[in-house]
Amino acid sequence: EPEVTQTPSHQVTQMGQEVILRCVPISNHLYFYWYRQILGQKVEFLVSFYNNEISEKSEIFDDQFSVERPDGSNFTLKIRSTKLEDSAMYFCASSGQGATSNQPQHFGDGTRLSIL
Amino acid sequence: GENVEQHPSTLSVQEGDSAVIKCTYSDSASNYFPWYKQELGKRPQLIIDIRSNVGEKKDQRIAVTLNKTAKHFSLHITETQPEDSAVYFCAAMDTGRRALTFGSGTRLQVQP
Numbered sequence: 001e002p003e004v005t006q007t008p009s010h011q012v013t014q015m016g017q018e019v020i021l022r023c024v025p026i027s028n029h030l031y032f033y034w035y036r037q038i039l040g041q042k043v044e045f046l047v048s049f050y051n052n053e054i055s056e057k058s059e060i061f062d063d064q065f066s067v068e069r070p071d072g073s074n075f076t077l078k079i080r081s082t083k084l085e086d087s088a089m090y091f092c093a094s095s096g097q098g099a100t101s102n103q104p105q106h107f108g109d110g111t112r113l114s115i116l
Numbered sequence: 117g118e119n120v121e122q123h124p125s126t127l128s129v130q131e132g133d134s135a136v137i138k139c140t141y142s143d144s145a146s147n148y149f150p151w152y153k154q155e156l157g158k159r160p161q162l163i164i165d166i167r168s169n170v171g172e173k174k175d176q177r178i179a180v181t182l183n184k185t186a187k188h189f190s191l192h193i194t195e196t197q198p199e200d201s202a203v204y205f206c207a208a209m210d211t212g213r214r215a216l217t218f219g220s221g222t223r224l225q226v227q228p
Contacts, residue, residue, distance in 0.1 A: 031214055042221055043160060043205060048214040056215050105216060107159040
């Protein structure tokens with residue numbers, strides 16, 4: 001079964017540094033997402049992306065965050081100047097295109113981001 | 117925006133018993149309700165979903181019911197097994213948005 005893959009599995013970064021999290025969505029999917037999960041808490045939506053632009057973003061997704069699809073397979077999340085509170089598990093997800101907007105979202109294994 | 121409440125936060129059952137997890141949502145425009153299972157340190161895994169045009173969906177030992185009038189939906193697991201032990205998250209999605217709003221999760225423990 002095709003899977004969403006994410007790299008790295010764990011990223012340790014000094015506060016104030018930039019970090020890029022990488023994702024390879026399922027190959028025939030057209031919608032891509034980033035979510036985060038602070039340890040022990042619920043999964044929170046950050047951003048959705050379609051046709052090379054952001055289609056939806058939450059209040060968490062402020063100016064320090066950006067997303068990009070640099071080529072035909074990768075989807076990245078960049079955090080420009082990391083803060084301690086950015087420490088979380090970041091999940092990438094993707095979904096296919098269907099008659100409705102409600103196609104299942106499939107998640108990757110996540111990147112654990114630790115800010116020191 | 118959407119708000120999803122989930123209960124209980126922890127649930128312990130004996131192997132073979134049934135488990136029920138309940139969620140309520142606030143936005144009447146939501147029309148898609150998936151359930152995810154998350155084992156420790158792993159990805160959320162979609163186990164079942166339901167759309168607003170049906171009231172119930174079943175897949176082997178797992179079923180989901182939806183009451184749109186009351187804005188609540190439930191996950192039912194029958195004949196529970198130790199491997200069902202995990203955290204279960206419900207979620208809801210607004211029409212026109214591509215953003216899942218998750219509940220706070222239920223830690224299910226199935227005692228052998």
